[in-house]
Amino acid sequence: MAYRPSRKRKVTPPGAEINFTPVMNLVVVLIPLLLSVAQFVNVSLLDYQPPPAESLANASPDSRDLRERLELVVNVVSDGFEISLFGATSGRNFKRIPLTRSGAHNIDALQAELVRIRRDIVGSPIDTVEEADPMTGMPVRRPVYRFPDADVLNVAASGDTPWQLVVSVMDAARSYTDDAGRSHPLFALPRLGQIQ
Amino acid sequence: MAFAPSKRRRFIPLEPGRASLTPMMDMMTIILLFVLKTYSVTGALLTPAISDLPVSDSRAVPRRTLSLVLTAEGLFEEAQVTSDQGPGLGRRIVSANEFANEASVSLPSLETWLADRKELERSLGKMVTSRELTVQAARGVPYSWVLKLINAATLSNYDVFEFVVLKTAPAGGGQ
Numbered sequence: 001m002a003y004r005p006s007r008k009r010k011v012t013p014p015g016a017e018i019n020f021t022p023v024m025n026l027v028v029v030l031i032p033l034l035l036s037v038a039q040f041v042n043v044s045l046l047d048y049q050p051p052p053a054e055s056l057a058n059a060s061p062d063s064r065d066l067r068e069r070l071e072l073v074v075n076v077v078s079d080g081f082e083i084s085l086f087g088a089t090s091g092r093n094f095k096r097i098p099l100t101r102s103g104a105h106n107i108d109a110l111q112a113e114l115v116r117i118r119r120d121i122v123g124s125p126i127d128t129v130e131e132a133d134p135m136t137g138m139p140v141r142r143p144v145y146r147f148p149d150a151d152v153l154n155v156a157a158s159g160d161t162p163w164q165l166v167v168s169v170m171d172a173a174r175s176y177t178d179d180a181g182r183s184h185p186l187f188a189l190p191r192l193g194q195i196q
Numbered sequence: 197m198a199f200a201p202s203k204r205r206r207f208i209p210l211e212p213g214r215a216s217l218t219p220m221m222d223m224m225t226i227i228l229l230f231v232l233k234t235y236s237v238t239g240a241l242l243t244p245a246i247s248d249l250p251v252s253d254s255r256a257v258p259r260r261t262l263s264l265v266l267t268a269e270g271l272f273e274e275a276q277v278t279s280d281q282g283p284g285l286g287r288r289i290v291s292a293n294e295f296a297n298e299a300s301v302s303l304p305s306l307e308t309w310l311a312d313r314k315e316l317e318r319s320l321g322k323m324v325t326s327r328e329l330t331v332q333a334a335r336g337v338p339y340s341w342v343l344k345l346i347n348a349a350t351l352s353n354y355d356v357f358e359f360v361v362l363k364t365a366p367a368g369g370g371q
Binding site for chain 1: 217220221224225227228231232243244249250251252253254255256257258259298330333334335336337338339340341342343346350355356357358359360361362363
């Protein structure tokens with residue numbers, strides 16, 4: 001009678017395991033690192049470039065842009081905003097936006113008025129022109145509007161105005177989102193000044 | 197006669213119990229991918245030195261340039277380590293009194309500091325070409341202080357300013 005085969009042969013050899021230890025070391029270091037920096041990524045930047053020192057008056061007559069200027073100014077005053085176009089101090093090109101009932105400056109109404117100015121007065125570009133980007137030097141195509149200062153917003157506020165309010169005004173003037181959720185530029189070049 | 201039961205198995209040494217790392221690996225991998233996808237490493241280059249930065253919906257990516265901190269106590273260097281002035285604040289460059297002085301629109305202390313800084317970088321063999329200045333201005337500082345800072349830095353050939361702000365949540369939610 002034949003002997004039953006030994007069961008020892010059926011013992012499967014232990015399988016080769018992947019060594020996770022180096023991967024684990026890497027992951028254990030990376031996760032705390034990324035989690036520790038995560039609290040700082042809520043930071044962003046607000047770019048501001050002051051106008052060049054050469055004023056329009058000093059420019060040669062040939063280099064002056066003779067188109068009519070928009071001269072959009074937002075005055076941040078204690079009782080609200082004053083929005084002026086074409087240098088007006090009264091009339092239809094001058095508008096006051098009072099404070100809200102809670103006594104805060106009405107940023108939403110300011111943006112609505114800036115959107116109206118952009119749509120109704122500035123309008124669509126009349127041409128495009130290729131220029132060198134002042135920061136990178138790379139050529140970029142820039143839209144041309146009927147006003148040479150169509151992207152400029154002059155912000156004037158008294159010296160004791162909190163910085164947050166000026167930042168909010170620049171935010172309101174940068175862009176807006178239409179009903180379809182698309183973002184459109186408004187007046188993305190702020191010029192900061194002070195009311196004396 | 198019945199055979200005696202084998203005693204062989206009694207001598208098989210039991211394998212020591214091993215902690216299974218697989219679920220932990222799964223969890224770590226998921227968290228790592230989530231964190232990598234959600235957060236930009238670029239943001240880590242800039243650390244807020246003060247907690248009361250203004251809030252903005254700007255989405256510009258932070259960059260590391262020469263960084264200053266403007267608070268109600270004055271203008272400070274940004275410190276990489278905690279100093280006696282508080283976390284994130286280094287040496288005071290301009291005092292609050294100098295900012296509050298309405299008789300002057302310039303900040304000689306800042307202009308001197310910027311000139312010294314350029315000279316130091318030149319002496320270290322660095323190319324001093326940057327015109328950018330990162331400013332962490334507290335939300336409550338008077339606007340005239342910011343304008344003074346801009347004016348003084350422009351006189352020292354720094355004419356690109358990057359004001360650090362805290363992002364507001366987008367209208368659609370998310371980060």
